[in-house]
Amino acid sequence: MIKVAIMASGNGSNAENIIRVALQYPTQLKVVVVISDRPQAFVHTRAQELGVPSYTVERLKDRLQHEEEILALLSKLQVEWLCLAGYMRILSGTFLQHFYDLKLQAFRVANIHPSLLPAFPGLNGYQQAFKAQVAQAGVTLHLVDQGVDTGPILRQLSFDRAPDDDLTSFQQRGMELEYQAYQEFINALAHHLIKRDGERLYLLEE
Numbered sequence: 001m002i003k004v005a006i007m008a009s010g011n012g013s014n015a016e017n018i019i020r021v022a023l024q025y026p027t028q029l030k031v032v033v034v035i036s037d038r039p040q041a042f043v044h045t046r047a048q049e050l051g052v053p054s055y056t057v058e059r060l061k062d063r064l065q066h067e068e069e070i071l072a073l074l075s076k077l078q079v080e081w082l083c084l085a086g087y088m089r090i091l092s093g094t095f096l097q098h099f100y101d102l103k104l105q106a107f108r109v110a111n112i113h114p115s116l117l118p119a120f121p122g123l124n125g126y127q128q129a130f131k132a133q134v135a136q137a138g139v140t141l142h143l144v145d146q147g148v149d150t151g152p153i154l155r156q157l158s159f160d161r162a163p164d165d166d167l168t169s170f171q172q173r174g175m176e177l178e179y180q181a182y183q184e185f186i187n188a189l190a191h192h193l194i195k196r197d198g199e200r201l202y203l204l205e206e
């Protein structure tokens with residue numbers, strides 16, 4: 001049984017999607033906790049409604065102390081994989097080291113980013129892409145490294161900008177792809193289908 005934790009800062013629609021998808025694999029993996037840095041985040045409500053305990057670890061102290069508190073919780077629960085779902089803080093190398101996987105040669109920390117990386121890293125990916133008037137936008141599911149949105153890419157899904165798109169419709173289509181990307185990731189995780197082959201990491205299908 002692979003124990004998974006979700007970290008999220010806000011609305012939590014990706015977190016909800018991950019929990020729902022994970023429920024399809026009750027013998028393979030389990031979302032054991034949701035951790036947020038914000039007590040008012042809507043993700044808490046979503047987690048509670050789905051029966052997943054959620055905690056706030058506020059960043060009141062320095063970054064390393066904050067991360068140590070999170071790590072204490074995660075190691076108590078024997079969490080092996082982390083899914084970041086709109087978690088708006090950068091994790092330090094010291095934190096990530098606890099999730100290093102020798103076989104994958106990467107950290108067992110996944111993230112969804114709202115652009116086709118390496119385009120539009122950082123905040124507000126959809127706004128950046130919409131403003132830049134790209135013909136094609138998309139989302140990236142990747143493993144996290146010490147950089148900002150630079151870790152190994154596992155899946156990218158793209159969509160065309162429609163002529164009558166406003167930011168809301170543009171973003172909505174992107175969000176649907178975020179859910180799809182995390183669904184593929186959880187499916188691969190449940191079946192041990194995340195593999196390294198030489199320089200690259202792959203998300204294989206069943």
Ligand code: GAR
Nearest residue numbers: 010011012013014015086112113114
């Ligand atoms: C999502 O669009 C996610 O890709 C983005 O925050 C949103 C969270 O929505 N993440 C980032 O921008 C990370 N750099 P949600 O709380 O409804 O899942």
